[in-house]
Amino acid sequence: MKLVMRTASVLFLLALFASPAMAEKVRWKLAMTWNSTLTPFSTAVQNMARMVEEMSGGDFSIRVEGAEKHKAALNVLDMVKGGQFEMGHSASYYWKGKDITTVFFTTVPFGMNADEQYAWFYHAGGMELMQKTYDKFDAMSFPGGNTGMQMGGWFQKEINSLEDLKGLKMRIPGLAGEVFAKLGVNVTNIAPGELYTSLDRGTIDALEWVGPGMDIKMGFHKIAPYYYTGWHEPATELQFLVNKKAFAGLSPANQAILVTAMKAAAMDMRIENFADSATAWEQMKSEFPNIEVKTFPKEVLQAMKSAADQLYEEYAAQDPSFKEVFESQRAFMKKARTYYTISEFNYIRTVQELEQ
Amino acid sequence: MKLVMRTASVLFLLALFASPAMAEKVRWKLAMTWNSTLTPFSTAVQNMARMVEEMSGGDFSIRVEGAEKHKAALNVLDMVKGGQFEMGHSASYYWKGKDITTVFFTTVPFGMNADEQYAWFYHAGGMELMQKTYDKFDAMSFPGGNTGMQMGGWFQKEINSLEDLKGLKMRIPGLAGEVFAKLGVNVTNIAPGELYTSLDRGTIDALEWVGPGMDIKMGFHKIAPYYYTGWHEPATELQFLVNKKAFAGLSPANQAILVTAMKAAAMDMRIENFADSATAWEQMKSEFPNIEVKTFPKEVLQAMKSAADQLYEEYAAQDPSFKEVFESQRAFMKKARTYYTISEFNYIRTVQELEQ
Numbered sequence: 273m274k275l276v277m278r279t280a281s282v283l284f285l286l287a288l289f290a291s292p293a294m295a296e297k298v299r300w301k302l303a304m305t306w307n308s309t310l311t312p313f314s315t316a317v318q319n320m321a322r323m324v325e326e327m328s329g330g331d332f333s334i335r336v337e338g339a340e341k342h343k344a345a346l347n348v349l350d351m352v353k354g355g356q357f358e359m360g361h362s363a364s365y366y367w368k369g370k371d372i373t374t375v376f377f378t379t380v381p382f383g384m385n386a387d388e389q390y391a392w393f394y395h396a397g398g399m400e401l402m403q404k405t406y407d408k409f410d411a412m413s414f415p416g417g418n419t420g421m422q423m424g425g426w427f428q429k430e431i432n433s434l435e436d437l438k439g440l441k442m443r444i445p446g447l448a449g450e451v452f453a454k455l456g457v458n459v460t461n462i463a464p465g466e467l468y469t470s471l472d473r474g475t476i477d478a479l480e481w482v483g484p485g486m487d488i489k490m491g492f493h494k495i496a497p498y499y500y501t502g503w504h505e506p507a508t509e510l511q512f513l514v515n516k517k518a519f520a521g522l523s524p525a526n527q528a529i530l531v532t533a534m535k536a537a538a539m540d541m542r543i544e545n546f547a548d549s550a551t552a553w554e555q556m557k558s559e560f561p562n563i564e565v566k567t568f569p570k571e572v573l574q575a576m577k578s579a580a581d582q583l584y585e586e587y588a589a590q591d592p593s594f595k596e597v598f599e600s601q602r603a604f605m606k607k608a609r610t611y612y613t614i615s616e617f618n619y620i621r622t623v624q625e626l627e628q
Numbered sequence: 629m630k631l632v633m634r635t636a637s638v639l640f641l642l643a644l645f646a647s648p649a650m651a652e653k654v655r656w657k658l659a660m661t662w663n664s665t666l667t668p669f670s671t672a673v674q675n676m677a678r679m680v681e682e683m684s685g686g687d688f689s690i691r692v693e694g695a696e697k698h699k700a701a702l703n704v705l706d707m708v709k710g711g712q713f714e715m716g717h718s719a720s721y722y723w724k725g726k727d728i729t730t731v732f733f734t735t736v737p738f739g740m741n742a743d744e745q746y747a748w749f750y751h752a753g754g755m756e757l758m759q760k761t762y763d764k765f766d767a768m769s770f771p772g773g774n775t776g777m778q779m780g781g782w783f784q785k786e787i788n789s790l791e792d793l794k795g796l797k798m799r800i801p802g803l804a805g806e807v808f809a810k811l812g813v814n815v816t817n818i819a820p821g822e823l824y825t826s827l828d829r830g831t832i833d834a835l836e837w838v839g840p841g842m843d844i845k846m847g848f849h850k851i852a853p854y855y856y857t858g859w860h861e862p863a864t865e866l867q868f869l870v871n872k873k874a875f876a877g878l879s880p881a882n883q884a885i886l887v888t889a890m891k892a893a894a895m896d897m898r899i900e901n902f903a904d905s906a907t908a909w910e911q912m913k914s915e916f917p918n919i920e921v922k923t924f925p926k927e928v929l930q931a932m933k934s935a936a937d938q939l940y941e942e943y944a945a946q947d948p949s950f951k952e953v954f955e956s957q958r959a960f961m962k963k964a965r966t967y968y969t970i971s972e973f974n975y976i977r978t979v980q981e982l983e984q
Contacts (some may be wrong), residue, residue: 326884356952374960382979385972387776387902394896395903403866420743421971483971501974528682529885532892539895540750546743547751549971550964565970573982608906609976613775614921615839615905616741618857619977620969 298332298526300518301399302359303347303352306364308338308367312485312544314508316417317361320512320537327529332522334359352513353409360513361416364402365446370409372587376597377402377413378446381448381580384601386418386507386542387616388608393509396604401597412519414534416510417541420549424500424568425480426492428470431500431568434575443467443479447583448504454579455572464490471495480504484556493556501567503576510541654882656745656874658715659699659708661722668841669866672773673717676868676893683885690715695956701888708869709765716869717772720758721802726765728943732953733758733769735864737804737936740957742774742863742898743972744964749865752960757953768875770890773897774865776905780856780924781836782827782848787856787924790931799823799835803939810935811928819923820846827851836860841904848920849912850890857890857923866897916934 302321306313314336321334338358339345348360349367364377376383377398384392392398393415405411425444431437438456449459462470462479470476472495481487493499512534519527556563568576588595658677662669670692677690693713695701704716705723720733722962732739733754740748748754749771751887781800787793794812805815818826826832828851837843849855868890875883911918924932944951 321852323884323888324699327881327888329879329881364684385975387899388906390899391903391906394899421975423971484967501970501978503975503978513898523685524685525685528679532679532683532888535895536888536891539891543743543746543750546964547747550744550960550967553967553970554963560968567974567978570981573978577982585873607910608902611840611902611906611909612982613976614857614909615779617973618923619741619777619859619974620965621977622857622923622929624969625926626933 281467296523297330298328298335300332300358302334302336302358302361303342303344303348303357304336304338304360305341305348305362306338308336309340310486311473312336312541312548313361313417314338315544316510316537316541319540320533322547323533323536324529326510328526329531332526332529347511349409349411350588352411355515355518357516358515360411360511362511363416363508364413364511367409371405371593372591373405373593373597375447376601377405377511379505380584380601381451381504382577383506384605385612386509387418387612388605389507389509390415390418391608392601392604394624397600401600404426405593405597406513410516412516414512414531415516415538416512416534417487417538419482419505419508419545420521420542421483422480422489422505422508423483423501424502424504426476426487426496427498427500427566428471428474428496429477430498430566431572432510434572437572439627440478441476443470443476445480445505446505448480451504451576451579454582455575468492468495482508483545483549483551485545488552489596490558493560497562498564498566501565503568503573510538512538512542539612653686654684654878656688656690656714657702658690658692658717659698659704659713660692660694660716661704662694663696664692665696666694666842668897668904669773670694670899672866672893672897675896676889679892680722680885683889684882688882688885695750700785705765705767705869708767708871711831711871711874714871714874716767716867717871718867719772719864720769721869722948723765724802726826727761727949728947729761729949729953731803732762732950732957733848733865733867735861736940736957737807737860739862740964741968742776742865743968744758744769744961745865746774747865747964748957748960753956757956761949761953762869766872768872770868770870770887771894772868772890773894773901774866775838775842775861775864775901776898777839778836778858778861778864779839780858780860781834782843782852782978783834783854783856784827784830784852785833786854786922788927789925790928793928796834797832799826799832800860801836802861803936804836804937807860807932807935810938813930824848824851838864839905840908841901844908844912849916853918854920854922857921859924859929864887866894868894 303430304317308314317336321336325333346366348362351357352360364374367374402413439458441458443460443462457580467479468491471479584598588598655806660673664670674690677692681689702722704718707713708716720730723730758769797814799816799818800808809815823835824847940954944954
């Protein structure tokens with residue numbers, strides 16, 4: 273009896289003093305909109321999960337599930353809202369059917385570049401506007417990696433006039449697709465796995481994917497000669513989603529670990545995608561020297577810009593929160609672009625002129 | 629006696645099981661090259677220290693000391709090497725007197741921009757080359773925040789020809805100063821606290837600082853009419869220094885926490901400095917509408933470029949490690965710039981042309 277009591281007090285004392293070290297381990301699940309093989313999008317997520325695991329000394333771990341497993345790529349927001357997954361990794365503009373304002377937290381045609389957009393997120397109210405938008409989904413949203421300026425896509429024929437766009441069959445999603453539709457393009461949506469064959473067989477005349485780093489794995493450069501420069505996705509930001517209740521249940525240390533890991537992983541991906549693209553572009557050009565980089569003629573770009581502005585006006589007239597975020601972005605872009613032009617942009621322009 | 633034994637066993641068991649939670653707290657000190665008030669440089673450090681403290685649940689904290697306290701701004705590397713401070717925050721090019729190769733880990737005239745340089749650091753061998761350079765100082769070096777493209781400085785007179793540079797008195801440190809000296813500029817070094825007065829009283833004709841966000845606090849825009857665009861520091865990366873033995877003594881979790889916090893803080897500073905500059909530039913222009921942004925004429929830039937190339941050749945001939953890092957950067961810059969030009973750069977160029 274005495275012995276039992278003694279053991280009991282020992283256990284009690286152990287529980288009392290040792291609880292921080294013996295706290296229940298946190299085990300989360302994260303659903304991606306992408307397959308596990310879609311690097312560097314999936315790399316960003318694995319990287320984030322690894323950092324969380326290491327920083328917490330193994331007390332907080334996140335199991336990452338690709339779309340090949342959960343089979344619900346475009347259901348990630350609902351699954352995070354419902355709590356089946358504590359986290360998701362996706363892109364905000366996939367939720368434009370639920371709320372058109374979500375597009376601004378990814379990128380928009382003729383919008384900010386990555387330097388400008390990150391400054392808007394962290395120093396001009398962007399994070400707060402994003403959170404306001406996601407409050408209705410019981411989710412928190414964080415930057416999840418940036419592709420930088422995307423390329424305008426692969427075309428079988430040159431686009432020399434607005435006339436050349438009429439009836440063109442192109443895969444281009446989102447607002448950019450809506451802009452092209454206004455100009456007479458026959459915009460279609462095709463699953464990623466069928467894109468190569470569709471372009472090769474002439475089911476479509478053109479398509480947009482990301483940039484050299486990701487495009488090279490799709491093989492489009494082998495079957496289409498014109499690579500157009502971008503206008504439509506100047507700074508595509510991916511997204512980490514976190515269920516609000518799950519986040520509130522974390523210890524303050526684990527909350528800080530998660531937020532910091534997401535931020536570092538997002539930055540890592542921006543860097544990785546740029547590095548991948550620099551290397552892939554060199555490789556594409558050396559293997560297929562006939563690829564021509566083209567910029568749409570001014571007439572076409574002006575029509576795209578007008579169509580985009582018209583689209584923004586239409587949505588803003590219907591939706592006050594769209595209007596609020598649009599105006600916040602435009603005001604900040606104006607001053608950020610003015611400075612960008614005399615600093616980053618001017619440097620490259622100057623050095624190029626020296627080499628001519 | 630029995631009671632004593634019992635207490636002893638309890639304490640023994642507590643020590644055995646509870647040790648992870650009761651591990652000795654880690655208390656570090658960090659010396660900055662800057663005063664505590666020099667934002668956003670000092671903000672990056674405070675931000676890093678805050679993240680470490682939060683993520684470790686208070687088990688790992690770093691006390692930040694500004695140069696106003698330790699009075700040894702340009703002795704930070706030695707103090708980290710010697711272990712008086714476990715960490716430092718500085719800029720690698722301040723150590724060029726000890727090892728000229730260190731300049732490449734900050735920025736060099738006509739070198740890479742921030743996108744290119746981060747890609748080089750993390751995906752083209754830059755981090756490994758930096759560590760190799762710092763091994764001899766028993767220190768680890770990590771990116772510590774980037775200013776982006778710096779402005780070329782404030783000038784009292786326009787520079788219209790190479791002749792205008794001859795005898796010009798200018799404060800411009802580092803390799804850029806060596807380049808200007810080759811062109812006949814009278815390069816001087818003046819303590820930051822005396823810069824405003826020196827420019828105002830004509831002791832110097834021109835000076836270089838950082839960019840609008842930091843320059844506005846110095847007040848140069850009130851006394852000099854010409855703001856020249858940059859060529860000399862295209863992506864100034866600050867530096868976290870960590871004493872190697874101190875790092876090795878951290879738990880794996882604390883090592884991961886420190887590395888991740890430094891990375892996130894570096895990225896935060898890049899964003900903050902850009903945002904600050906966008907806002908400051910708008911403010912400067914509205915308060916002093918006569919400020920003129922100027923780019924040096926092509927003749928002058930070509931001479932600067934030739935002088936810089938000559939300088940690189942001279943140093944490379946004397947120092948094999950300088951040569952190794954220079955060649956690594958140049959090779960990567962070439963392919964990165966090619967891609968940058970068709971993506972980020974082309975977008976801004978295109979949009980600007982639409983607005984003309």
